[in-house]
Amino acid sequence: EDKVVQSPLSLVVHEGDTVTLNCSYEVTNFRSLLWYKQEKKAPTFLFMLTSSGIEKKSGRLSSILDKKELFSILNITATQTGDSAVYLCAVEAWPNFGNEKLTFGTGTRLTIIP
Amino acid sequence: EPEVTQTPSHQVTQMGQEVILRCVPISNHLYFYWYRQILGQKVEFLVSFYNNEISEKSEIFDDQFSVERPDGSNFTLKIRSTKLEDSAMYFCASSEQGVRGYTFGSGTRLTVV
Numbered sequence: 340e341d342k343v344v345q346s347p348l349s350l351v352v353h354e355g356d357t358v359t360l361n362c363s364y365e366v367t368n369f370r371s372l373l374w375y376k377q378e379k380k381a382p383t384f385l386f387m388l389t390s391s392g393i394e395k396k397s398g399r400l401s402s403i404l405d406k407k408e409l410f411s412i413l414n415i416t417a418t419q420t421g422d423s424a425v426y427l428c429a430v431e432a433w434p435n436f437g438n439e440k441l442t443f444g445t446g447t448r449l450t451i452i453p
Numbered sequence: 454e455p456e457v458t459q460t461p462s463h464q465v466t467q468m469g470q471e472v473i474l475r476c477v478p479i480s481n482h483l484y485f486y487w488y489r490q491i492l493g494q495k496v497e498f499l500v501s502f503y504n505n506e507i508s509e510k511s512e513i514f515d516d517q518f519s520v521e522r523p524d525g526s527n528f529t530l531k532i533r534s535t536k537l538e539d540s541a542m543y544f545c546a547s548s549e550q551g552v553r554g555y556t557f558g559s560g561t562r563l564t565v566v
Binding site for chain 1: 486488511556560
């Protein structure tokens with residue numbers, strides 16, 4: 340059974356701090372790892388990672404994948420109150436091309452204190 | 454930006470009743486999914502749907518669940534006889550091809566009493 344474990348489960352930091360969120364996985368026929376931000380309702384897409392060692396960056400957020408050690412990290416620098424959310428990690432396997440399902444971790448709840 | 458629309462946003466139903474959750478996927482998308490999230494727990498895959506048939510389903514998706522694309526635009530999830538443990542947020546998602554461009558709807562919160 341595919342498995343995704345995120346740590347920490349929750350994190351409270353002050354505005355301006357830098358945070359690192361962790362995601363480890365065990366999945367058969369790994370295809371990609373995705374990060375989502377979930378505020379009130381729907382998860383919104385942040386990054387998709389398929390190759391080891393290549394950093395994806397979007398503003399203050401960045402992420403990297405290590406396919407040998409089976410983990411990924413999501414970094415947020417100079418945090419702002421708007422970064423408060425649950426950050427979800429999900430992995431995609433290769434059951435059937437075009438019908439890939441996602442296996443999610445439990446998420447990290449990040450709270451930014453002004 | 455195109456959106457996946459779900460209705461209703463919140464539904465309360467009595468145990469044993471049937472519910473239908475509705476989704477309007479993005480118009481040029483071909484792959485459709487339902488996920489659920491029980492309060493405080495992880496998002497879980499229920500079912501994927503392509504070319505008018507189920508392509509994969511999880512263990513959660515038992516005989517009380519069914520999906521349908523009745524009119525070429527809507528994508529529905531029916532729960533035949535709801536149980537208390539069906540209470541959850543149900544997310545619809547659609548994609549053009551696989552998880553690349555996977556868009557989630559804003560969810561329907563189902564409360565079974």
